[in-house]
Structure formats: C-alpha cells, structure tokens
Amino acid sequence: MKRRQIIQLIAAKDLRIERHSRVVANQILPFAGVTMVMFGFALDSSDVLERVAPGLVWLATLFSLLVLVQRTFAIETDDGALDALRVAGVDPVAIFWGKALALAVQLAVLEVVLLGAALVLYGAEMHVGGVLLLVTTLVAATCGLAAVGTLYGGLAAGFKGRETLLPLLVFPVVAPVLIGATRAVESALGTAGAAVSEGWPWVGLLAVFAVAFGVGGSLAFGPLVDE
Amino acid sequence: MPAHGTRIRSLALGGIRHVFSVAAERFGELCDVRLLPPAMDGNPRTVIELDDAVAVLGGFPALAGATLAVGAGEIVLLRGPNGAGKTSLLRLCAGLLPIVRGSGRVLGFDLATERDAIRPRVGLLGHSNGLYADLTVAENVGFWGSTVGATTGEIRAALERLGLAGRLADVRVRTLSAGQRRRTALACVVARRAELWLLDEPHAGLDADGRDELDAVLRQAAASGATIVVASHELERAGSLATRTVDVVAGQIAEQQ
Numbered sequence: 001m002k003r004r005q006i007i008q009l010i011a012a013k014d015l016r017i018e019r020h021s022r023v024v025a026n027q028i029l030p031f032a033g034v035t036m037v038m039f040g041f042a043l044d045s046s047d048v049l050e051r052v053a054p055g056l057v058w059l060a061t062l063f064s065l066l067v068l069v070q071r072t073f074a075i076e077t078d079d080g081a082l083d084a085l086r087v088a089g090v091d092p093v094a095i096f097w098g099k100a101l102a103l104a105v106q107l108a109v110l111e112v113v114l115l116g117a118a119l120v121l122y123g124a125e126m127h128v129g130g131v132l133l134l135v136t137t138l139v140a141a142t143c144g145l146a147a148v149g150t151l152y153g154g155l156a157a158g159f160k161g162r163e164t165l166l167p168l169l170v171f172p173v174v175a176p177v178l179i180g181a182t183r184a185v186e187s188a189l190g191t192a193g194a195a196v197s198e199g200w201p202w203v204g205l206l207a208v209f210a211v212a213f214g215v216g217g218s219l220a221f222g223p224l225v226d227e
Numbered sequence: 228m229p230a231h232g233t234r235i236r237s238l239a240l241g242g243i244r245h246v247f248s249v250a251a252e253r254f255g256e257l258c259d260v261r262l263l264p265p266a267m268d269g270n271p272r273t274v275i276e277l278d279d280a281v282a283v284l285g286g287f288p289a290l291a292g293a294t295l296a297v298g299a300g301e302i303v304l305l306r307g308p309n310g311a312g313k314t315s316l317l318r319l320c321a322g323l324l325p326i327v328r329g330s331g332r333v334l335g336f337d338l339a340t341e342r343d344a345i346r347p348r349v350g351l352l353g354h355s356n357g358l359y360a361d362l363t364v365a366e367n368v369g370f371w372g373s374t375v376g377a378t379t380g381e382i383r384a385a386l387e388r389l390g391l392a393g394r395l396a397d398v399r400v401r402t403l404s405a406g407q408r409r410r411t412a413l414a415c416v417v418a419r420r421a422e423l424w425l426l427d428e429p430h431a432g433l434d435a436d437g438r439d440e441l442d443a444v445l446r447q448a449a450a451s452g453a454t455i456v457v458a459s460h461e462l463e464r465a466g467s468l469a470t471r472t473v474d475v476v477a478g479q480i481a482e483q484q
Binding site (some may be wrong): 001006009013016017020021075078079080081083084085086087088089090 | 321322323343344345346347348349350351353354355356357358359360361362366370371373374375376399415419
C-alpha cells in the first residue's frame with residue numbers, strides 16, 4: 001500500500017476509536033473546560049482574565065495535549081498493537097503522520113472549544129480583522145503540537161512510568177509554541193491594544209516549529225519505536 | 228464459445244488439483260511418518276535458517292547460538308522451560324530482535340539487513356493480541372488486513388474461517404472473552420496473508436472447542452503453504468499438531484525430533 005493510504009488508514013482508525021469510546025468528548029473536553037474555570041477562580045478579576053485569556057487558552061491546551069497523547073498511545077500499547085504494527089512492517093513514517101493527523105483533528109476541536117470558553121468566561125473579544133490570523137495561528141500551532149506529541153508519545157510509549165515522563169519531555173520542547181501562539185492570539189484578539197500585524201512573525205515561528213518537528217518526527221519515529 | 232472452453236478447462240484442472248491435494252493430505256495422515264523435514268525431502272524452500280544466531284535483549288543474551296532450519300509447510304513446536312528463549316526465537320524470526328552474531332535468513336531475507344522485507348510476510352501472535360479494544364471484531368480484522376492491501380472479500384473470508392462472521396463481527400473487542408479475542412487475533416493473521424505464522428502460546432485462554440477450531444485452522448493454513456512455528460507449554464495438544472518438535476534450552480536448540 002502507498003504511504004498516503006496507510007496514513008489515512010491509521011488516522012481513520014484512531015478517529016473511529018474516538019467515535020466509539022468518546023474519551024475526548026466525555027473526559028478530555030470537560031477536563032479542559034474545568035481547567036479554564038479553575039483559572040477563572042484563581043485569578044478572579046475580569047481585567048486580569050481578559051488580559052491573560054490567550055495564555056490560559058494555550059496552557060489549558062497543553063495540559064489537555066498530554067492527556068490526549070497518553071490516550072492515543074495507550075490504545076497502541078494496551079494490547080501490544082504498536083508491536084503488531086512493527087511486525088506487520090507498517091511504514092513508521094506513515095504511523096507517525098497517521099497518528100499526528102488524528103491527534104491534530106482532536107486538538108483542533110479542543111482549541112476551538114477552549115477559545116469559545118475564553119470568549120464566554122473571560123470576556124475576551126473577537127475582531128473580524130483578526131480572524132485570519134487566529135485561524136492561521138490555530139492551524140500552525142496544532143500541527144506543531146501534534147508532531148511533538150506524536151514523537152514524544154511514541155518515545156515514552158516504550159517506557160515504564162510514561163505518564164510522568166511525558167510532561168517532562170514535552171513541556172520544555174513546546175515552550176516556543178506556548179509563547180508564539182499566545183502572542184499571536186493576543187494580536188488576533190487585540191489584547192492590551194496589540195495590533196494584528198504584530199502577530200504574523202509569531203505565526204512564522206509556529207510554522208518553522210511545525211515543519212522542524214514534522215521532518216524530525218518522520219526521521220526519528222521509526223528508530224525510536226523500533227528500539 | 229472459447230470463453231466457455233477456458234472456463235470448463237479451468238474447472239476441470241481445479242477439480243483435479245483438489246482431488247490430488249485431498250489425497251496427499253489423507254496419505255500424510257495415514258502414514259503419519261516423515262523421515263526428513265520438508266526443507267530436505269524435496270521441498271527446496273527453507274523458510275527459516277538460523278546458524279549460530281545470537282540475539283540480545285536488555286543486555287542479556289536471549290539467544291545464545293541457535294541453529295535451526297524450518298521448511299515450507301511445516302508446523303514446528305518449540306518447547307522448553309520458561310526463559311529458555313522460545314519467545315525470543317519467535318521475535319527474532321519476526322524481525323523484532325536484531326541478530327548480533329551468527330547469521331539468519333527468514334523467507335529468503337537476511338535477518339541482519341532485510342528485516343523490513345521480512346516483517347510484512349510474517350504474522351506474530353504473542354502473549355498480547357495486538358487488538359484495539361474499542362473497535363469491533365470486523366473493524367480490527369479489516370484494519371490489519373488493510374495494512375497489506377487485503378480486499379473486502381479476503382477480510383470477510385478471514386472472519387468466516389475463524390467463525391467470527393456472524394453476530395460477533397459487530398461486537399467490540401473490549402466485551403469479548405479471552406478466547407474470542409485470541410480467535411480475532413488469529414483472524415487478523417489470516418487477513419494479513421502471512422507466509423510464516425509465529426505463535427506464542429496460541430491455545431492460552433481458549434476453551435476446548437476453541438482449541439479444536441484453532442488446530443483445524445493451523446492445519447488448514449499449513450496445508451495451503453503457510454509455515455507455522457508454535458511455542459507452547461501444552462505439549463500434548465501442540466505436539467499432536469506439530470510435524471516436528473524442537474527443544475529450546477538456555478537460548479540454544481538442544482534437540483529436534
């Protein structure tokens with residue numbers, strides 16, 4: 001089979017598992033929502049919340065990313081399916097992109113919900129002029145996070161104590177996404193008078209990050225899960 | 228008319244071929260004697276060739292110089308105490324463990340340099356089943372079959388062959404019994420059209436009917452050309468199935484019968 005077909009097959013399989021199990025809908029989305037509410041309780045000031053809303057959205061996204069990545073690799077390791085994929089000779093590059101694609105779809109849904117929650121709970125405002133920047137930021141950040149999550153999720157999948165190892169591996173690496181995406185969303189929402197044009201260089205950073213981890217993940221995923 | 232002629236000819240040839248294959252099977256059962264393994268008694272194809280193979284797992288030698296030859300169509304039983312190296316031998320043959328010394332070929336491919344060519348041709352059923360608990364039986368078999376480009380018909384046939392085509396096909400694996408999961412995993416191996424089946428304790432978790440069914444599937448697979456290596460502690464059952472028994476002791480092949 002061609003690589004493209006295998007990528008589709010693996011992504012469709014992961015999304016079908018989610019459709020059957022509804023772990024994202026019933027557990028991860030509520031977890032992300034509760035996190036946003038807790039941020040609101042902790043800061044308890046509408047001015048402060050409106051100012052920091054973009055950062056809180058991305059922090060909640062990163063916390064939820066960890067749960068999502070653990071889930072996406074738990075389905076592979078629970079009954080030895082990752083080993084079976086290796087034995088079946090399935091192209092590791094296709095496994096990486098298939099899982100990253102499914103993860104990106106789930107992350108995108110999560111980010112939209114979190115952004116909506118920020119608009120409702122924190123009083124953040126959306127401007128028509130910032131929509132393109134906002135959408136581009138979401139796409140670039142989602143691609144980068146999905147690539148990093150899949151790469152490190154695959155790496156941690158073979159270790160005992162992967163639940164605690166994964167945050168240690170992922171959080172330092174995704175710091176540029178947290179910073180870049182927060183600044184870009186601040187510009188898109190016009191937080192503290194930020195202009196839309198100020199956000200585009202941050203989108204550039206997110207795009208470079210996504211490409212770097214997309215290429216790096218394609219090269220490294222096979223050897224990582226093989227050993 | 229020429230089309231009819233071709234069809235009649237192919238039907239006739241198919242019938243003759245069937246009669247011969249049934250007769251050969253019956254003859255084999257009647258004699259129940261094989262002086263030499265198939266690799267040496269006229270079948271030129273040796274599926275597994277290991278020569279003083281050493282494999283390391285977690286810093287320890289899992290295989291310490293194993294030498295083994297398995298011919299096409301054989302059902303070989305690996306027996307030995309826990310930790311003897313049976314599972315490591317299966318994983319080496321599946322291309323999952325690297326060979327660090329000696330040499331080995333599986334299905335004609337070098338174990339040191341061509342593991343990627345070996346893997347798609349091998350079906351490994353280990354201690355775990357490699358199934359997705361939240362997918363149905365049919366979705367699991369469909370997924371694994373699709374990884375090698377199996378058609379819908381082939382996937383359907385694999386389900387039917389393992390008795391999973393009816394109501395069970397739409398049941399999620401999470402709700403199946405251990406035996407039903409094992410059957411599903413075996414259907415995945417069938418759907419993947421594996422040439423070499425490597426089975427680690429395949430009877431584990433199966434009830435009496437399931438075991439009989441499994442044995443029938445394995446015999447059928449071997450008769451249709453697949454080579455099967457079984458590691459098992461259930462010596463009586465697996466022994467009656469096997470065409471040859473190989474003792475594995477301390478990472479080496481101790482004796483072959």
